[in-house]
Amino acid sequence: xxxxxxxxxxxxxxxxxxxxxxxxxxxxxxxxxxxxxxxxxxxxxxxxxxxxxxxxxxxxxxxxxxxxxxxxxxxxxxxxxxxxxxxxxxxxxxxxxxxxxxxxxxxxxxxxxxxxxxxxxxxxxxxxxxxxxxxxxxxxxxxxxx
Numbered sequence: 001x002x003x004x005x006x007x008x009x010x011x012x013x014x015x016x017x018x019x020x021x022x023x024x025x026x027x028x029x030x031x032x033x034x035x036x037x038x039x040x041x042x043x044x045x046x047x048x049x050x051x052x053x054x055x056x057x058x059x060x061x062x063x064x065x066x067x068x069x070x071x072x073x074x075x076x077x078x079x080x081x082x083x084x085x086x087x088x089x090x091x092x093x094x095x096x097x098x099x100x101x102x103x104x105x106x107x108x109x110x111x112x113x114x115x116x117x118x119x120x121x122x123x124x125x126x127x128x129x130x131x132x133x134x135x136x137x138x139x140x141x142x143x144x145x146x
Contacts, residue, residue, distance in 0.1 A: 024056060025053060025054055026053050027053060028052070029049040031054070032052055032063055032065065032075070032079065035075075036080075037079075039073070040065065040067075043092045043094070043095070044069070044071065044073075047067045047069045047071070048067065052065045052066075053065075060077060062074060062075060063075040063076075069086065071086040072084075072086070081118075082118050083115070083116070083117040083118065084116055085114065086115075087115075090128075091113045095116060096125075097123070097135075097139045098139070099139025099140070100125060100133075101113075103135075104125070104127065108129070111128050111129050111131075112127065113125055114126055121134065121136055121137070122137040122142070123137075123139075130146065132144060
């Protein structure tokens, strides 16, 4: 029993040390992948990048960008957008699949989409009233949290 406890403590210590020394670092905007830079120029022209970081989550890396208008953008390792969030302005409509946009406007008139996050199951969407909606890849509602 003491051996098992020892190994559990050792394992927890290793995980803690590994997490503390993750290789997350600030980068210059010019160091973002080309698709990420193009995305920002296309959808957020006129805004400035406050800071960008390259982050490692286990074996994968991703990029996080904060803009001066309060927008937070996440990109995968290739520079494809993964999450767009801004609680002051709506997510650009072109990023929201049509079925999701229609569902939101029909069922929650007056609310805006302030966050969209691509997930394995489809999309997580947050509305301006803090309601979280989960949609599958086909745009069908599969759950909601308040």
